[in-house]
Amino acid sequence: MSSTDPQDLPIRDDMIRLGQALKLANLAEDGIEAKELIENGLVKVNGEIEERRGRQLHAGDTLEVNGQAVRIASAS
Numbered sequence: 001m002s003s004t005d006p007q008d009l010p011i012r013d014d015m016i017r018l019g020q021a022l023k024l025a026n027l028a029e030d031g032i033e034a035k036e037l038i039e040n041g042l043v044k045v046n047g048e049i050e051e052r053r054g055r056q057l058h059a060g061d062t063l064e065v066n067g068q069a070v071r072i073a074s075a076s
Contacts, residue, residue: 006062006069016072018045018055018063027065037065 009025016024019034022043028034037043038053044064045055057063059074 008073010075
């Protein structure tokens with residue numbers, strides 16, 4: 001999977017926080033790893049480096065870590 005081909009990550013609510021999305025997408029094993037990835041500037045949201053673990057993501061947002069990309073999608 002490359003950053004030009006994001007995989008959809010369905011969520012059941014209107015939004016998900018960045019740290020939670022990283023875990024749900026299996027881009028981070030746990031909250032500690034998610035926090036470290038974010039603090040080290042390794043996470044991009046919509047092409048921009050994001051440093052806030054609590055950043056709210058909505059359907060259509062994309063996040064990328066180490067060349068792996070996912071797009072937030074509404075489950076309904």
